[in-house]
Amino acid sequence: xxxxxxxxxxxxxxxxxxxxxxxxxxxxxxxxxxxxxxxxxxxxxxxxxxxxxxxxxxxxxxxxxxxxxxxxxxxxxxxxxxxxxxxxxxxxxxxxxxxxxxxxxxxxxxxxxxxxxxxxxxxxxxxxxxxxxxxxxxxxxxxxxxxxxxxxxxxxxxxxxxxxxxxxxxxxxxxxxxxxxxxxxxxxxxxxxxxxxxxxxxxxxxxxxxxxxxxxxxxxxxxxxxxxxxxxxxxxxxxxxxxxxxxxxxxxxxxxxxxxxxxxxxx
Numbered sequence: 043x044x045x046x047x048x049x050x051x052x053x054x055x056x057x058x059x060x061x062x063x064x065x066x067x068x069x070x071x072x073x074x075x076x077x078x079x080x081x082x083x084x085x086x087x088x089x090x091x092x093x094x095x096x097x098x099x100x101x102x103x104x105x106x107x108x109x110x111x112x113x114x115x116x117x118x119x120x121x122x123x124x125x126x127x128x129x130x131x132x133x134x135x136x137x138x139x140x141x142x143x144x145x146x147x148x149x150x151x152x153x154x155x156x157x158x159x160x161x162x163x164x165x166x167x168x169x170x171x172x173x174x175x176x177x178x179x180x181x182x183x184x185x186x187x188x189x190x191x192x193x194x195x196x197x198x199x200x201x202x203x204x205x206x207x208x209x210x211x212x213x214x215x216x217x218x219x220x221x222x223x224x225x226x227x228x229x230x231x232x233x234x235x236x237x238x239x240x241x242x243x244x245x246x247x248x249x250x251x252x253x254x255x256x257x258x259x260x261x262x263x264x265x266x267x268x269x270x271x272x273x274x275x276x277x278x279x280x281x282x283x284x285x286x287x288x289x290x291x292x293x294x295x296x297x298x299x300x301x302x303x304x305x306x307x308x309x
Contacts (some may be wrong), residue, residue, distance in 0.1 A: 069235045147185050153208040159286050165192045167208065177290040180284070 187201035
């Protein structure tokens with residue numbers, strides 16, 4: 043009985059001891075596992091630190107001083123030269139004024155020919171624009187000057203101290219009025235005589251030996267011719283020249299005119 047009781051009291055102790063041993067083994071196994079995990083993590087972290095940390099280059103040898111001062115300007119601490127003054131702008135000279143254009147006052151006039159009147163040569167000068175002409179002799183005023191000389195080819199006009207020349211045109215044919223005027227080629231019609239009162243003297247007639255004062259004068263009535271001659275005899279030489287010039291100018295400008303305007307007969 044005693045042996046049997048002793049056997050029963052040992053079994054619980056063995057069971058407790060076995061449980062303790064099992065618990066110790068489990069605890070040891072877990073502790074070993076945790077240590078391995080921690081060691082593995084430490085190894086990985088150490089590897090990462092080694093990979094991340096840069097490589098440290100060895101300390102290079104310093105270069106000589108000349109290397110560093112070679113690029114330094116020698117005048118770094120000296121004052122720079124003052125900039126030269128800018129040149130003053132040159133004033134542009136105004137362009138010279140164009141020379142005044144000399145206007146020829148005779149550009150519209152042409153020397154068309156000559157005519158003999160009272161033994162003196164007169165020049166026919168025509169305005170080519172207005173077709174108006176006038177007969178001029180030496181000494182007559184014209185366009186601010188004076189007729190100087192008249193030749194077959196030129197007319198000289200004196201203006202102050204200079205001479206202006208008009209050349210004779212080649213496209214104008216001057217025919218004498220007393221030879222080829224149309225009204226001179228017509229047959230003269232007899233002039234009707236006015237009835238005379240009883241006892242009235244006959245009108246004076248022109249002497250046959252007296253020449254014509256103007257071309258076509260013989261076509262006028264005898265009494266008109268006589269009155270012209272009377273006035274002609276009472277005129278001075280200057281008045282006679284003006285009358286002849288006036289008659290020739292009217293003949294040129296208006297063609298055949300009735301009467302002699304230089305003497306007050308007709309237009």
